[in-house]
Amino acid sequence: MMKPSLLRMTIAAAALSLTLPMVAHAHRGWLLPSSxxxxGAEWIAVDAGISNDVFAFKLGPLPLNKLRIIGPDGKEIAPENLSSGKTRNSFEFRPSAQGTYKASVTNETLVATYTQGKNNKRWRGKAENFAKEIPADATNVNVSxxxxxxETFITVGKPSDTVLKPKNVGLELVLQSAPNDLYxxxxxxxxxxIDGKPAANLDVSVIPGGARYRDKLGEIRTRTDASGKFSVTWANAGMFWLNASEDNGELQVSGPGSAVAITPSHALPVGTIDKPTRRASYTATLEVLQP
Structure with missing residues (x-):
């Protein structure tokens, strides 16, 4: 039988393998807008892919089954000209009203490890199928x-903040200035x-596009402070990939208004179908302009 500590490490690895970007293999998911x-009103094309070097059409497409485009008025806009390829997926839309738009893709997967007899097994699927697909004699069940x-942001004319307001659900980025006023x-x-509370001690990675034209990745690594804040100095113009994920532990909230801290993986609690442990990842594509 698998020891509890090893089982917890297994469920952590299983969950992380399903949360893009995959840190262990440097697989990075992204959305890349044409502008x-x-x-004024112009067509925007957005590519969605997964690659080692950000914004390179290498490993495969990022699924768009949970794509949403939200306009400055908070209403959803239907994407047009959706296409699916071997190296990328893509879509277009035509923002017409003044203000800031947000295009986002959400991936969510439920994972479980369990022991049946002498065999250790892994399951993934939907919550509604959990009870009928996990054997009744399963032990050491751990759910994550x-x-x-x-996400990426597009602004027509004067910026607006409707799409920037946090929903206080999951891991979210709060911008202190307009996302398209970066220089x-x-x-x-x-x-x-995280769920509306500051995410403290969170590792953040920022990588500029165009790695194939450099002899180094050019990654900026930083960490959020006790209030969940961090800053980035933009060395040059271009498209940037910004990512944060709690790679080695569970995000913990200790009380109302408190910050969120990372608990080491060896101290992870066992998750249940009603209260699974969580592995969260957030990625934004931001364009930095020349002043």
Missing amino acids: TVLS LAQAQF AGDTTQFQFL
């Missing part, structure tokens, strides 16, 4: 929810929240 700043969010040489402050 993020428009002066893998959540991954991918090379400037320093921008951000904040991460």
Whole structure:
């Protein structure tokens, strides 16, 4: 029988393998818009892919089955010209009203490990199928929810903040300034929240596109402070991939208004179908302009 500590490590690894970007293999998911700043109504094309080097069409497409485009008025916009390829998926839309738009893709997977007899097994699926698909004689059942969010922002004319307001659900990025007013040489402050509370001690990675034209990745690594805040100084213009994920532990909220801290993986509690442990990942594509 698998020891409890090993079982917990197994469920952690299983959940992380389903949460993009896959840190262990450097598989990074992303949305890449053709432009993020428009002066008027123009068509926008957005590619969605998974690759080692960000924004490179290499490993495969990012699924768009949970794609949402939200306009400045808070209403959803239907994507057009959806296409599915071997290296990327893509879609288009035509923002017409002034303000800031958000395109997002959400991936959510329920994972469980369990022991049946002398065999250790893994399951993934939907919550409604859990009871009938997990054997009645299963022991050491541990359930985890893998959540991954991918976002990018497009602004027509004057920026607006409707799509920037946090929903206080899951891992969210709060921007202290308009997402399309980022300039090379400037320093921008951000904040991460988990279920509406500051996400403290969260590792953040920022990678500029175009790695194939450099001899190094150019990654910026930082960490959120006690209030979930962090800052990034933009060395150059271009598209940037920003990601945060709780790779080695569970996000814990200790009380109302408190910050969220990372608990080491060896201390992970056992998750149940009613209260699974959670693995959360957030990725944004941001364009930095030349001043």
